[in-house]
Amino acid sequence: MKKQLLSIAAIACFSFANAQTDTLLYENFNSDSLPAGWMNVDQDSLPQDPSSGITDPAWFFGNFIVGSTDSAEMVAQSSSWLQGFAPGNKDWLITPAISITDSTAMLTWESAPSQVGLYQDGYKVVVSTTTTALASFTDTVAVYAQNINDDATQFSTGTMHTASSANPDTTAPFDNGLLAQWQLSLSAYSGQTIYVAFLHDSDDDFVLAVDDVLVTKLAAASIEERTGVYDLNVYPNPTSDVLQVKYNSTVSDQLQITILSIGGKVVYNKMHGTNNQLQQAISVSELPAGNYFVYLRNGDHINIEKFAVVK
Ligand SMILES: [Ca+2]
Ligand SMILES: [Ca+2]
Ligand SMILES: [Ca+2]
Missing domain, CATH: 2.60.40.1930 (Macroglobulin (MG2) domain)
Structure with a gap:
């Protein structure tokens, strides 16, 4: 069952990740390796294109290799520039189990494609309420658009990333994407233990970065x-x-x-x-x-x- 609409509507219910909240999960990927308890799955099993200079088959960790923003910060990143364009990349970055104790839980994260316009990477945020088996991630809670058809004006359905302010021409190839913060409510999962996955499912683009994954809930005193x-x-x-x-x-x-x-x-x-x-x-x-x-x-x-x- 897709809960995308429900989650967006539920943004208007609760709070932000700052004062008066409890942190249920936080990961900044600054350790240069897969964090403990997280999973990294290369579902496509396709080799990278040698021109990309990247050999990691799925998510890898370190400074954003091609982004203009936050370049001093280590991020989780994944390349969709594969040998052969179809059937495309499927790299999963899966959180540890998160216990959603009440309806105030919020998921916050950041993402950036390495390029905006031509070869812009997109991805999905998906949720499992059972196990980390890939087939268990049946709820799509956010979708980000990828470039399609080798045409800088055509994109798949989803929220668009924007270009960095240094060069806001989104039609130009090789313009860097801006690391943007996103947030949605996890109220639909109150009372459940969930896994959240960042599924980099772009076809023939370049590199996607994800950083600062945070799950919070309002502290008990805050909802009295x-x-x-x-x-x-x-x-x-x-x-x-x-x-x-x-x-x-x-x-x-x-x-x-x-x-x-x-x-x-x-x-x-x-x-x-x-x-x-x-x-x-x-x-x-x-x-x-x-x-x-x-x-x-x-x-x-x-x-x-x-x-x-x-x-
Ligand atoms: Ca980081
Ligand atoms: Ca892959
Ligand atoms: Ca694409």
């Missing part, structure tokens, strides 16, 4: 009943230029504004210090048209409002 007034207004809605975020509360705590796309991408994130009110004008003119969520965190209390960007 609380009193107080928490008023969030975002306007105008829809907007094409500037979004005003106005907030008033009877409780003064650390304020943070985060904006997520409907696909779960963090497009804005700013801490605002300790206060009980806030008025902030945020430029959204660079964002693609579509629906977004504003999360305003006040300590462990979160308001969520939806708005639309129109062109």
Whole structure:
């Protein structure tokens, strides 16, 4: 059963991976090898193309060999540039078992294709509620688009990565992808033990990087009943230029504004210090048209409002 739509909808329920959360899993891949408890599976069994300079048949670990962003940081990466183009790459990076104890669990991670536009790598995030056998990963919770047909304008269905700001021309070949943060709710798995897999299933592209895989849940104290007034207004809605975020509360705590796309991408994130009110004008003119969520965190209390960007 696919839970993709359910997960995206459920983004609007809970919190972020910072204060007042418990960490259920965190991996930064900075040890230059497969982390303990993780699995690395080369399902395709196809040899790499010698021109790639890569011999690892599946995921490998170290500095991102072709990315422009975060190059000093070690990441998990996998190459889809194989000898022969079909049937394509299938490299699985599987987490240890994660016990999802309640509906506040969130999965956060980062990814980047080595190129944007021509030969852009895509992948899927899939979940198993039973075992690490590949056939057990029956829930697809996120899909990222890959380039298809050797045409820099054609992509498979899925969320698009964007180019690095150094060269934002997404139609150019060999433009580096930007390491982007993504987040989705695991509330559908409350009460279950799951495995999450990053399935690099691109055909004939180059290298995909994944980093900072984090699973959190709200700390028990954070979901107790609380009193107080928490008023969030975002306007105008829809907007094409500037979004005003106005907030008033009877409780003064650390304020943070985060904006997520409907696909779960963090497009804005700013801490605002300790206060009980806030008025902030945020430029959204660079964002693609579509629906977004504003999360305003006040300590462990979160308001969520939806708005639309129109062109
Ligand atoms: Ca890292
Ligand atoms: Ca492979
Ligand atoms: Ca491709």
